[in-house]
Amino acid sequence: MDGTPQSSRNKPPRLTLAAVLASFRRAFLGVGLMSGAVNVLALTGSFFMLQVYDRVIPSQSMPTLVGLAILAGLLFAFQGLLELIRSRLLVRLGSALDAKLSGQVYSALMRLPLRTKLPGDGLQSLRDLDQVRSFMASAGPTALFDLPWMPLYIAICFLFHFWIGMTALLGAIVLFCLTLLTEMRTKAPTKLAGTHAASRSALAEATRRNSEVLQAMGFGARIAERWSSINQDYLAAHAKASDVAGSLGTVSKILRMILQSGMLAIGAWLVILGEASGGIMIASSIMMSRALAPIELAIAHWKGFVSARQSWSRLSQLLALLPETAASVTLPDPVSRLAVESVSIAAPGERRLIVQDASFVLEKGQGLGIIGPSASGKSTLARALAGVWLPARGSVRLDGAALDQWEPEEFGRHIGYLPQDVQLFDGTIAENIARFEPDAPSDKVLKAAQTAGVHDLMVHLSEGYDTRIGEAGSALSAGQRQRIALARALYGDPFLVVLDEPNSNLDAEGEAALTQAIQSVRDRSGIAVVVAHRPSALASLGQVLVMSQGRVQAFGDKDEILSKMSRQKPQAPPPLKVITPSEESAAS
Structure with missing residues (x-):
């Protein structure tokens, strides 16, 4: 085979x-x-x-x-x-x-x-x-x-x-x-x-x-x-x-x-x-x-x-x-490295670059947190890593092969992606987790749900994994939709998992499950990339990439980068002292 x-x-x-x-x-x-x-x-x-x-x-x-x-x-x-x-x-x-x-x-x-x-x-x-x-x-x-x-x-x-x-x-x-x-x-x-x-x-x-x-x-x-x-x-x-x-x-x-x-x-x-x-x-x-x-x-x-x-x-x-050219050779599964080489990215149909000249390398088992202010290009970079947006310049490679060298369905088996705006499809919870794979093995669905920490939540529903969620998941809460989407991203143990603000709708229990899920990706020699605004999402990550105005400002060990950033923050000014009229007249 x-x-x-x-x-x-x-x-x-x-x-x-x-x-x-x-x-x-x-x-x-x-x-x-x-x-x-x-x-x-x-x-x-x-x-x-x-x-x-x-x-x-x-x-x-x-x-x-x-x-x-x-x-x-x-x-x-x-x-x-x-x-x-x-x-x-x-x-x-x-x-x-x-x-x-x-x-x-x-x-x-x-x-x-x-x-x-x-x-x-x-x-x-x-x-x-x-x-x-x-x-x-x-x-x-x-x-x-x-x-x-x-x-x-x-x-x-x-x-x-x-x-x-x-x-x-x-x-x-x-x-x-x-x-x-x-x-x-x-x-x-x-x-x-x-x-x-x-x-x-x-x-x-x-x-x-x-x-x-x-x-x-x-x-x-x-x-x-x-x-x-x-x-x-x-x-x-x-x-x-x-x-x-x-x-x-x-x-x-x-x-x-x-x-x-x-x-x-x-x-x-x-x-x-x-x-x-x-x-x-x-x-x-x-x-x-x-x-x-x-x-x-x-x-x-x-x-x-x-x-x-x-x-x-x-x-x-x-x-x-949109020509489709079938690949003549099926590439081996990626198992070792993600390389981003001088990548510049623009939104589809636009000329203005949102991300410029981003470069870094991640090896298997590593986890990266992408941080930075709003509109710094974090989500855009995440889309490029997941193959959603094509780079205007440069390339994103898995084990040396550019992402467009894979057939879309073949490439999708190696990628787990959780976008900022979570969208589910009308169908059962199991179908959504399994990415609507025909006759999806139950053990793979259960493993993804358990890794995402959503299994106990699912079995307490009236119809369990066979619960229909309605159009866009309208029958679920925002937190439930996000956790099911996380299980979908983890389905099939993909090599590269890209999560864009995965804890935006999660409670404390959900954040703990998210931390364990990210760690599980690293433990099985996968690569996890997380776009985060809240520090809790960085708990199980070892490296950090800092973005500002579309450019990479820093990349390296998480503790070292965060420590350096804290030292660079300007010191807060001394508190203002309220002077009463009597004190002012005495001073004069």
């Missing part, structure tokens, strides 16, 4: 959007062939009317009429069946597209906030995938498949008569220009509506997370006003895009009706002149309607097409921004 998790070994190869489309090439070819058959069968109505007016009525042959009616009925039924199959196939294609891309999009959703600054609530990529799938299941794609068959109908119109063909061609040109106008007029408002929708969703999510604060301090009404303002902007942009698409769709419908009536008039004129028959007059009118129907349908669904195209473009950029 190579030690690689089963999920990593069986991970499907990464696909680009072009590769996804190529994988559906045969399905799209099938839809195209069905569209061709549907459009050929759509000539049934025109030719049926032509035969009725030119053959049945002059000959007054009832058998001919019955035969034509049966044949036309069969062709119409076959056309309906093909259209039904085509629409269902497009729905299935949309679902298959979602199934192939959803894993990568969700993975990008997790990784993108760690690489760049996201607008809105950060969920735009999922909405984009939904938009593409919804468009695939709508009538819009059928119009796009039918458009290439317009020349066939126009050519048949020319076969009927030159002026009938010219009328059909003129109508097609007018509606085509209307389609271009629809494209130009709907693109900007559709994009703006999407931007406002993302802002609206972000504020709604922030409101949900901070409902207690809004209620307690009474500024919910002001946030509601802000949401209403954003919502009004969204509604205005959405209404504008819908108005443009709707107006042009109505114009195209009226134009098609005018052109169809005009075709009848042209046909009647030609019949009067003796240059066409009554059958050609009726058939050409029906032909005109069918020829222009795809353009009218495309205009009606153009807003959805523009939205889907913009979503597809954003998805292409997203997947290109």
Whole structure:
């Protein structure tokens, strides 16, 4: 066995959007062939009317009429069946597209906030995938498949008569220009509506997370006003895009009706002149309607097409921004050293460096406390050690290998991370501790909980480790969430454990358990790094790193560094002496 998790070994190869489309090439070819058959069968109505007016009525042959009616009925039924199959196939294609891309999009959703600054609530990529799938299941794609068959109908119109063909061609040109106008007029408002929708969703999510604060301090009404303002902007942009698409769709419908009536008039004129028959007059009118129907349908669904195209473009950029390259060699488990080499770190999407040129080395069994004033870069450095934020310069190495040389799942087995803002997932306590590992061994869950000192707390709950904690752990107290998150960080005995202010919500009993947990990491030859404001978190650590203004000010033995810092503190000024008026007059 190579030690690689089963999920990593069986991970499907990464696909680009072009590769996804190529994988559906045969399905799209099938839809195209069905569209061709549907459009050929759509000539049934025109030719049926032509035969009725030119053959049945002059000959007054009832058998001919019955035969034509049966044949036309069969062709119409076959056309309906093909259209039904085509629409269902497009729905299935949309679902298959979602199934192939959803894993990568969700993975990008997790990784993108760690690489760049996201607008809105950060969920735009999922909405984009939904938009593409919804468009695939709508009538819009059928119009796009039918458009290439317009020349066939126009050519048949020319076969009927030159002026009938010219009328059909003129109508097609007018509606085509209307389609271009629809494209130009709907693109900007559709994009703006999407931007406002993302802002609206972000504020709604922030409101949900901070409902207690809004209620307690009474500024919910002001946030509601802000949401209403954003919502009004969204509604205005959405209404504008819908108005443009709707107006042009109505114009195209009226134009098609005018052109169809005009075709009848042209046909009647030609019949009067003796240059066409009554059958050609009726058939050409029906032909005109069918020829222009795809353009009218495309205009009606153009807003959805523009939205889907913009979503597809954003998805292409997203997947290109976050390439995944599978490591060809599985690295051995780190067992000896953490090295930070001239690391400078900026927040995702920002240029300003928060940490500059940090360097230090920790050997197995050592524990480091990172201390310093607020905004000195402590949490930023912790994120880089855990592989959460990538360094702008320099590198963080485990046993000589940079962190990005590991597959994310493989790397995660060696890291325990407790962030400042503890977040748990809806599920059981055991699932959260086990990092949602399928069929997690009970002994590993119990060991992590016992090491974190949370086992006794768990068994006293009504359902023990099977207690569901609700969204974000809402059923637990802040201290309980922090201790469960600590157990999650210790699950599987990771080599490097990074804890960012792990005692911020702990009582005395919790702090004692935290000290023992940190010591247990060191005792098993792991490395513990703790960001601390309270001295109690440093009890089981042997070294200290002092940060100020994003730079390392000191690094070394804890007692030596703390002693030196205490000597460098300025002496307190002598207490002020209050002088009474009588003492002041006596002194003078």
